[in-house]
Amino acid sequence: MPSTPDSVLDVVPVMPVVVVDDLADAVPLARALVAGGLPAIELTLRTSVALDAIAAISDEVPEILVGAGTILTPGQAKEAHDAGAGFLVSPGATPALLEGMAATGLPFLPGTSTVSEALAVLELGFTEMKFFPAEASGGTAWLSSLASPVPAARFCPTGGITAATAASYLALPNVGCVGGSWLTPADVVRRGDWAEVERRAAAAAALGSPVSNG
Numbered sequence: 776m777p778s779t780p781d782s783v784l785d786v787v788p789v790m791p792v793v794v795v796d797d798l799a800d801a802v803p804l805a806r807a808l809v810a811g812g813l814p815a816i817e818l819t820l821r822t823s824v825a826l827d828a829i830a831a832i833s834d835e836v837p838e839i840l841v842g843a844g845t846i847l848t849p850g851q852a853k854e855a856h857d858a859g860a861g862f863l864v865s866p867g868a869t870p871a872l873l874e875g876m877a878a879t880g881l882p883f884l885p886g887t888s889t890v891s892e893a894l895a896v897l898e899l900g901f902t903e904m905k906f907f908p909a910e911a912s913g914g915t916a917w918l919s920s921l922a923s924p925v926p927a928a929r930f931c932p933t934g935g936i937t938a939a940t941a942a943s944y945l946a947l948p949n950v951g952c953v954g955g956s957w958l959t960p961a962d963v964v965r966r967g968d969w970a971e972v973e974r975r976a977a978a979a980a981a982l983g984s985p986v987s988n989g
């Protein structure tokens with residue numbers, strides 16, 4: 776795994792949000808993302824092979840930062856840690872989930888979609904979070920509205936973002952990176968079209984360093 780970055784938000788401009796149904800797809804998919812210039816992946820715990828996929832990528836593709844997404848319970852946070860995940864992402868942020876993710880010692884992005892949820896995360900001393908579901912919750916307008924009154928919060932907006940809209944999010948001062956599944960659509964993964972994943976990753980990587988946007 777790459778050396779731990781100062782922030783999970785500063786590794787790639789676009790965080791690939793990935794669902795793996797077939798364990799055999801995990802390593803070639805991760806390699807295609809790296810080849811395209813995106814050395815990070817959020818592998819969602821939405822399938823029975825997800826933890827094994829995280830372990831396989833962690834073992835066999837050391838140049839990628841592999842995280843676990845769709846963490847819903849403290850138990851899943853621990854399982855993801857034990858499988859080799861380098862960071863955790865959740866769609867929401869209950870007190871028990873925040874405690875469970877923090878207990879792993881891993882960087883994590885708790886999901887928020889209201890000002891009070893963002894403030895609750897800040898109260899615990901964490902400044903980085905996911906904004907989910909981004910498009911359904913107000914999109915760039917919501918994030919712009921928060922930048923001045925709550926400048927400490929930095930976000931990875933995810934949910935409904937596309938190749939066409941990613942740049943408008945990345946231009947905001949409180950956005951480090953955006954997340955999305957458009958790099959690895961189910962049909963592309965199913966047919967093992969790793970060249971297409973690499974092409975999509977390269978286009979996303981070209982959106983620029985999140986550091987230069989931050």
Ligand code: 3PG
Nearest residue numbers: 792933934935936955956
């Ligand atoms: C997530 O878990 O962050 C979302 O499912 C990704 O959303 P998208 O599929 O709309 O990109």
